[in-house]
Amino acid sequence: MNEIEKDRGPKFRRRAEARPDEVLDAALALFIEKGFAATRVEDIAKRAGLSKGAVYLYFPSKEAVLEALVRRAIVPIADSALQTLHDYEGDPRIVIGLVLNMLAARLSDPRILAMPKLIFREVLGFPELAQMYRREVIDRVIPAVEGLIRRGIDQGYLRQVDPSLTIRSIIGPLLLHVAMAELFGIMPEGGLHLDKLVDNHLSILFDGLSAPPSAKTWSAS
């Protein structure tokens, strides 16, 4: 931060204030790989390039590392989703498309993908984690999306649907896509291809699976 210290090449960045962040990076990788319970503090330390004891200089417990990890990651994501939600005013389908594509782009970065994976995996064991995530992310995003849908209905862009339940129809397919890939290794050939999933999903989400009646009539005639 300071003018003299700045960022003087990677060689001189040892022992900087970035230490806690390096611990979090290491912990994230390991929590994803093996889970919270099966990750030893010593592993985290080793991967972060410092000693076991040093971890406790920055965090009072292993659990605190997990909490800090989640806190660090979720706020920016929620913020940028909310930003997009607020910036656009017209056809909500445009906004939904933008947000889903933004999400798809972000989640293609494994470092970011790691966070929801971690949260979904560990949240049952750490109620504070659930509360934090709810407070910081869910309780801010859901009302915004619900409002978006409600306005879309009011303005005639969308059919009459339950805004709250419809959120599941908008986000759920992404979650399942990621879950299938991460938990069972089931994904399109060559990778997640989240962009293709979003394309396919948006076309169904907006226009439905059903063939247009006219089309059917045409082909039948």
Place this chain on the structure above:
Amino acid sequence: MNEIEKDRGPKFRRRAEARPDEVLDAALALFIEKGFAATRVEDIAKRAGLSKGAVYLYFPSKEAVLEALVRRAIVPIADSALQTLHDYEGDPRIVIGLVLNMLAARLSDPRILAMPKLIFREVLGFPELAQMYRREVIDRVIPAVEGLIRRGIDQGYLRQVDPSLTIRSIIGPLLLHVAMAELFGIMPEGGLHLDKLVDNHLSILFDGLSAPPSAKTWSAS
């Protein structure tokens, strides 16, 4: 059940062939509540009404309890879904509706809901679990659904979509609904109401979120 025998303390129950099942029931409850790693074998035993050592009469290890648990639960579910998939031939939307409603009904039973919760939570730590689930459930259900969609497209019921990716659009919303409720306690007032979710989801899935063009025209004029 008998008035005299009733449930008079655990000491006098011998040669109950239901023992392994009682252990599994106890383990399921605890694994869900606290996770596999944080559940002690002694907890399982106590809840099943026997001693720590007795658990090892029926299962060679704690991990074996988990595997048996999953095996016991998943096959029937997959079977009945496949049954429905095979029994109907015409409009695939009917079949999809039937299967989703069947799923909704089943998952309303907490004992059944517990299984996917458990699997999703622990599968990262137990590759064998993932393989078993894949083999027994996923690899049987996915091809059946893909075939259903493909035939629906060929017969003019459905629009041109990617059958494989579309599976995510069909199932994903249920997963998210359950996840929100179970992980963060976010659900409609008064309960999961999976039936309402499925209603809302099916209407979007088949007909899309977009208001019909004529409607828009009308409202705009």
Place this chain on the structure above:
Amino acid sequence: MNEIEKDRGPKFRRRAEARPDEVLDAALALFIEKGFAATRVEDIAKRAGLSKGAVYLYFPSKEAVLEALVRRAIVPIADSALQTLHDYEGDPRIVIGLVLNMLAARLSDPRILAMPKLIFREVLGFPELAQMYRREVIDRVIPAVEGLIRRGIDQGYLRQVDPSLTIRSIIGPLLLHVAMAELFGIMPEGGLHLDKLVDNHLSILFDGLSAPPSAKTWSAS
């Protein structure tokens, strides 16, 4: 023992009073194979063809099985060695040769070989075992052999040696031969060949390793 019971074919010997002996046979085999500590009572029971609980009808504890085992085996061996020691009066070398050859013949039977193996292995952990073995075997055999040697010296058959220490020179080579074979698998090709060992050993024991002085002279001239 009784005229009627006798030994009426193997078919009718089930549930006879031989039960405890069958337990001991099974225990012996397993104690040899895996040691006392690593042998489970259930293994003994299974091998003896009865249930775990039945073992406790005959023996109050696992340790009691070991003691009974040793007691059963050692007395006859000591008896027959003592018999031979007492029966001969003249040249003690004849007696020593007879006894060693008798020992060699007996120890070629794995069932008999098992006992000293077992005793040597477990005696450190069971002082009572040591006492029993000492009382029943060692304290009867050693004085007899010492007396034999002493008389041999007095009668001019043997050189002046320490009778007590000489016992080690007489028996030690057999012990080492068996130990090398049993512990490390080091033995003559094709088996223990205890008879050959005894031949070689007796010739050294009586006449010494050294070449006769005259022979040396001859070969040198």
Place this chain on the structure above:
Amino acid sequence: MNEIEKDRGPKFRRRAEARPDEVLDAALALFIEKGFAATRVEDIAKRAGLSKGAVYLYFPSKEAVLEALVRRAIVPIADSALQTLHDYEGDPRIVIGLVLNMLAARLSDPRILAMPKLIFREVLGFPELAQMYRREVIDRVIPAVEGLIRRGIDQGYLRQVDPSLTIRSIIGPLLLHVAMAELFGIMPEGGLHLDKLVDNHLSILFDGLSAPPSAKTWSAS
């Protein structure tokens, strides 16, 4: 050693590089006393002046302690025996006498005596131990001794005997002497007196138990 540091309780000793050796010393004493199976890791730790967990800082398992123990002890002994065997060229009886006296001197140290006791006791349960002992000791010593005997025969020092079997006659008496003392408490008054045993044994080994024929004649006449 230093007057101020002395041995002021276990709490203030840190970074002692001798730790693993202290653990081995403690383990040796206990394994001898109670056997491997009956010795708890906590006992070892307590005797070494540290905590249960600390043992696992130095050795990955209790079994590894045993292996390290044996490895530490046997190589020097085998080495010095081989040294003696190789250094002398002439009359093999001289070499045999030197080696046996060297062995006697060494085994008078209880710390060294403990090792063969331990190995003989536990080797049946740990095949790796047997292999290690064979590789490091037996397979190096036996060929050397066999060669010595063979050369002694060729050069006219020794009678025609089986070199391989004769090894038993050379070493066996020492083994039995030690075994009787350690297992049953049978030994000359006042201690092992291995030197006296070796004296008596060597005289028999080289010259035989039999009285010289001339002597017999003399005494008879």
Place this chain on the structure above:
DNA sequence: GATGAATGAGATTTCATTCAT
């Protein structure tokens, strides 16, 4: 600030022994 040796509570697993049937 940093280290890593040390601790000790706690987890899984084994098995001799008991005892209702």
Place this chain on the structure above:
DNA sequence: GATGAATGAAATCTCATTCAT
């Protein structure tokens, strides 16, 4: 007499956390 389900003490090993240096 026989069974084998059940117990529970005890053993090995792990690892979050502390603290002397």
